[in-house]
Structure formats: C-alpha cells, structure tokens
Amino acid sequence: MDLRPHLRWNGDSFTCPEVLVRRLNDGTELRGRIVETEAYLGPEDEAAHSRGGRQTPRNRGMFMKPGTLYVYLIYGMYFCMNVSSRGDGACVLLRALEPLGGLETMRQLRSTYRKGSASRALKDRELCSGPSKLCQALAIDKSFDQRDLTEDKAVWLEHSPPGPREPAVVAAARVGIGNAGEWAQKPLRFYLQGSPWVSVVDRVAEQGTQV
C-alpha cells in the first residue's frame, strides 16, 4: 500500500483513488472515496503543525511511521484527520469524501454533533465536504489519534476500482492558513476536478490545470 497519497495525487500514477472505510461497533460499514486532500510537508512547511520539527503531545502522530493517524481537535470543537506519510512530520489531511455507503448513518452522526440538532435533514453533499464534517460523519474522534491505518479493525483504506478515465486532479492553495507566508500560496491541496463532493472549488487554480 502506498501511504504517501500526496505523492500519488501529485504524480502521474493517479489512477486509483482510495476509499476510506469505517466500521462502527455495531458492524455498520461507512465508505467514502477520497476526493480532496492537503499535503503538509513536515519541518520545513511553515503551515504544518510539525514546523521547525517541533513535537508536542498533540502532533506526535505526525512523527510516527507512515500510515499512523494524526487526529487533532481544532477550534475547541471539531476534529481533523491526517495520515502520517513519511514519519518525519509530513502528513496528508483528508478534506472531503464522496459518500459511497452508510449515508443514512452518516446523516445521523452529523446531525447528532451539530449545534441546533433539531434542524433540517442534511443533503448528501453536506455529509463529508470538509475535514471536520467527514470526521463527524465517520465518527472519528481523538480516540483514533496515533492508530495504525494499516492494522486497525475500525478504519482502513481500500482501492477503488479504476474508472474509464484518469480523473483530472486540481492543485490549489491550501485552505485556512493565511499566515504562513509563501507556504500559504503553494499548491498543496489536491482535488478531483468537477467532483461535486469537494469542500472548496478554486476556479483560478483550475485555469492553470492541465486536463
């Protein structure tokens, strides 16, 4: 298994996007195809939590072996899910999934965590179109931090069957990192062009993308 998805997504061998599977305690399996990621390159990356090589209790998973999960709490109330990609502080943030199975359970999980929970039913596109949304939809929380994605019984990756055409991948600036200098501009966010499941579409970046 290639556990350096940001290289896969960047390279010319992007033919088999991965499917993330989450098995709940009751046996329900939730499935989503990864359609958007961000790469964080490690100590040199000013926008990464591992910048400067600093290790804290929070970011320890970034420095563990490739395939280790780094799940952290953001803004005091949401989770983000990353996969360590080299073991030196580099990782991949999962930003959006195309829901493939267990959508009703995802909808339930999402509304449970949401604020005014009594409100409207969520559309399919609202289930996994953001890093913290997908954590809610798949019931991923801090207890998954530092787990091994290649060994865990509750969460793993599967290859999705190759489609008729290679999907075009857009490389765009990462989201939500305004204060990281030149690193904020680098095209380290990758998503499937035209996918309705991504969190943020960058029309300008798509102009420069070779299809």
Place this chain on the structure above:
DNA sequence: CAGAGGATATGCT
C-alpha cells in the same frame, strides 16, 4: 450569495 460572529482546546508569545 457574502460577510459577521460565536463556540472553545491547544500551543505559542
């Protein structure tokens, strides 16, 4: 549709 504001744990100055 765009923008403002709130919730609030963790790490840094």
Place this chain on the structure above:
DNA sequence: GCATATCCTCTGG
C-alpha cells in the same frame, strides 16, 4: 493573551 489545517447561524442585498 492570541491565533488557529472549522462549521454553523443569522443578517443584508
């Protein structure tokens, strides 16, 4: 104290 790899609700055009 202050910023942050976010999301949701409310308001105004």
